[in-house]
Amino acid sequence: MGVLDGIRIVEIAGIGPGPFCGMLLADMGAEVILVERAAGKGADMLNLGKHSIVNRGKQSIALDLKDPAAIEAVLRLIEGADALIEGMRPGVMERLGLGPEVCLARNPRLVYGRMTGWGQQGPLAHAAGHDLNYIALSGALWFSGEAGEPPMAPPTLVGDLGGGALYLAMGILAGIINCSTSGVGQVVDAAIVDGSANLMNLLLSAHAAGQQPLQRGRGLLDGAHWARTYACADGLFVSVQALEPQFNTLLFNKLGLGDDQDFKKPYDARLWGALRERLAAVFASQPRQHWVDLLEGSDACFAPVLTPAEALTHPHMAARNVYSRRDGVLQAAPAPRFSATPSGIGTVPTRGEHSAQVLREAGLSEDQIQQLI
Numbered sequence: 001m002g003v004l005d006g007i008r009i010v011e012i013a014g015i016g017p018g019p020f021c022g023m024l025l026a027d028m029g030a031e032v033i034l035v036e037r038a039a040g041k042g043a044d045m046l047n048l049g050k051h052s053i054v055n056r057g058k059q060s061i062a063l064d065l066k067d068p069a070a071i072e073a074v075l076r077l078i079e080g081a082d083a084l085i086e087g088m089r090p091g092v093m094e095r096l097g098l099g100p101e102v103c104l105a106r107n108p109r110l111v112y113g114r115m116t117g118w119g120q121q122g123p124l125a126h127a128a129g130h131d132l133n134y135i136a137l138s139g140a141l142w143f144s145g146e147a148g149e150p151p152m153a154p155p156t157l158v159g160d161l162g163g164g165a166l167y168l169a170m171g172i173l174a175g176i177i178n179c180s181t182s183g184v185g186q187v188v189d190a191a192i193v194d195g196s197a198n199l200m201n202l203l204l205s206a207h208a209a210g211q212q213p214l215q216r217g218r219g220l221l222d223g224a225h226w227a228r229t230y231a232c233a234d235g236l237f238v239s240v241q242a243l244e245p246q247f248n249t250l251l252f253n254k255l256g257l258g259d260d261q262d263f264k265k266p267y268d269a270r271l272w273g274a275l276r277e278r279l280a281a282v283f284a285s286q287p288r289q290h291w292v293d294l295l296e297g298s299d300a301c302f303a304p305v306l307t308p309a310e311a312l313t314h315p316h317m318a319a320r321n322v323y324s325r326r327d328g329v330l331q332a333a334p335a336p337r338f339s340a341t342p343s344g345i346g347t348v349p350t351r352g353e354h355s356a357q358v359l360r361e362a363g364l365s366e367d368q369i370q371q372l373i
Helices: 017-027 068-079 092-096 100-106 131-138 157-182 192-198 201-208 245-254 269-283 288-295 308-313 315-319 355-361 366-372
Strands: 008-012 031-037 059-063 083-086 111-116 186-191 227-231 237-241 302-304 323-326 329-332
Touching: 008 017, 008 068, 017 031, 017 083, 017 111, 017 157, 031 068, 059 068, 059 355, 068 100, 068 366, 083 157, 100 111, 111 157, 131 157, 131 192, 157 186, 157 192, 186 192, 227 269, 237 288, 245 288, 288 302, 308 315, 308 323, 308 329, 355 366
Parallel strands: 008 031, 008 083, 031 059, 083 111, 111 186
Antiparallel strands: 227 237, 237 302, 323 329
16 A cells, blocks of 8 residues: 555556656555566566566566557556556657557546657657766756866766656656546656756756856855865765855864864855865865764764665664665665555566466456467
8 A cells, every 4th residue: 555556557668767767656556567578578688687676566567569469468458557657769659559649549548658868859859878968968967076077977866767757757646636637648758858957947046146157166066165075084985065154164163173264254265175175184084983973963964975785774764764675685765755655665576477467457368368478
């Protein structure tokens, strides 16, 4: 049970943000039927077995989508679905016989979720690409990294997941809500270039206010000495982002720098370079745990930079059960949290584990099922 109990989603197997979107919905209680490629049909690259965290909580059926009978079986599933997720290049679903026109004809209430990098139309719509390319073009990569160095962002987080999967999930849920009153389904065109550009609006607001120049390392959020990561004596790292005056004053006082006149001018950008070097020397003088003991839990806006494995056992993260190991696989708990209908962590299905059960529930005969699986 979960907040989306009673919602049925058909997901056509893919890689990256589409499956992640399906995981988000399954975590919240939706019934997600994952249509995977049959073994030996190019499926291996898309299937990580028990390590496929993005498939947790889903039901898996395995079909050869080049078989017209398999396409008809998927359409039978779509007839009873609230939404569909697909992440193919534009035109692929149409060639399979599962395009929006066909699916909406079978189920006019269907919310047809399309996940791509470049979008369904535009000069680049049919070109290959990946997360880094999409956020490069959208402008979302620009502020990542140090001034004078090539931009670099955490793999997949900004584009595939932040600008892709989350926007697709929001679009699908909005479409389902709309359909509940209008009775009309629709197509959701979730493009990573669109979503990652939309994520820029907060920074663009800061730019319009003169607080975030269009140069890396020059703005309040990426240039100041009190908004950085620093290396410690043991080679580990810490982060500080003491933006407001009361917070950076506390930070400097705790570091023994409160009486230094230069540190009393935290917003003078002319001093940032020199003060970054001074703070770097301070943090490099002690191991990370020293700074944790001194700063963590205060209003100095501090946190150690942890690996996911370290985060598993950090007292705050452990108290909230953010990470756990299931079947030996480290994974994060569902988010956000619901008071009345809490989400749960489902198991990862084997490919085709639920084929017979799901197809039987869709009304196929035993002979038809045996021919398909």
